[in-house]
Amino acid sequence: MFGPTVTTTALASVQLMINQALKFDPVSKLRLQSLEGRLVRLTINNPAFVCFITAIDGELRLQSHGEQPEAEIRGSLSDLIKVFIEGKTNLADSQVEIIGSAGLVQQWQEFSKDIEIDWEEIISQYAGDTIGHQVAEVIRSSHAWGKARRENIRNQLLEYAIEEKQLLPNQALFKDFCERNQQLRLDIDRLEARIERLTQLLIDDESTSKD
Amino acid sequence: MSDDTTHFGFQKVKTSEKAGRVADVFHSVAAKYDLMNDLMSGGIHRIWKRYTIEMSAARPKQKILDIAGGTGDLSYQFSRIVGPDGLVVLADINDSMIKVGRDRLTDRGVAGNIEYCQADAQYLPFPDNTFDCITIAFGLRNVTDKDMALESMYRVLKPGGRLLVLEFSKPNNPVVEKIYDQYSFRLLPMMGKLVANDSESYKYLAESIRMHPDQETLKGMMENAGFKECEYHNMTSGIVALHKGLKI
Known part of the structure; x- marks a missing residue:
């Protein structure tokens, strides 16, 4: 759809952002070592887009061109987000298709699922340690509060549907x-x-x- | 062009003089080569080079020859890809460029799997069938006898190996071509004067680009040298083209 200049620029920008973020998860560099030089083709059906993902020298690399990938994963953008970001493992009800080494795709999935960015470190670099810690504390507590509220609402809805309305067993x-x-x-x-x-x-x- | 003359930009010079005159240009610009490249291309030269790396399909343990490697942009990336068991040879005819490239790569921690070689692309000093991949980025247009250089590259490439030629080419859009002409002949020498205090060298760069064979001609030259499955990819409306050929 786009020329090599546009596609390569877009992928280079995304790659730069991801690698900058990964610097704040020191373990990710070690985990990328097992994926070094192993190429996976990512085919997005909707919108149509193809790119390749690999690791070089402890950094993630996104390419517009690749040859002889060990595995290919195909699906819509939303399905691939579910697989790589939300860590969805059951592909039965999705349109995701894996060709080649499923083990390699699973390794990439585990890698993306286990990323833990140290946001406090990022904020501290710009705002200093004291403010950085305070902001990170607020973010952490809001995140924990949000998670607890979501869990609570889910439980209450479930209880209502089962016990009160008897809609579910x-x-x-x-x-x-x-x-x-x-x-x-x-x-x-x-x-x-x-x-x-x-x-x-x-x-x-x-x-x-x-x- | 007669047998004993060749192009040097828009001028005709003796064939024996071209290498020396090109060398003078690069001695002059070596120190500010990277800065000028960034300014002249708006940083896009990094994207063109990145695409070249992708098209090389380089793998760990391979041997790569980076001809006209200059300040080592491609060699740096190749060295990371081929790893400690591979080898990258940065070759350039110009010792000033090699010095800048070697210092720069050493400062970036590249060592162990890289070697430097002052060599003329027409007479590559390597045994037959040595390299898995050869790249020449923005260098072929400065070579006196391009056919001879392509044959020399073919000789040192392993069977199954590939040559990638990244070079300025002919824009495929007339509007882009007009803007590009104005930019190259008016703005480029001015920038050269301001940043590197050398407008003549940058005037030569613009002229040499115009004298360089277009996409189809270069593809034909590669086929004549023996390369198979030759193809090219235009980038930025054909301002730059990446030619690929295989030794089968």
């Missing part, structure tokens, strides 16, 4: 139902096998009495 009851269902399926399978065996015996008996 209780988790324990549902688990028990699933186990019984599984047991019943196994019993039916056994019964089916027995019937099959008895039928075969009857056929054998009939054929011997005829002889």
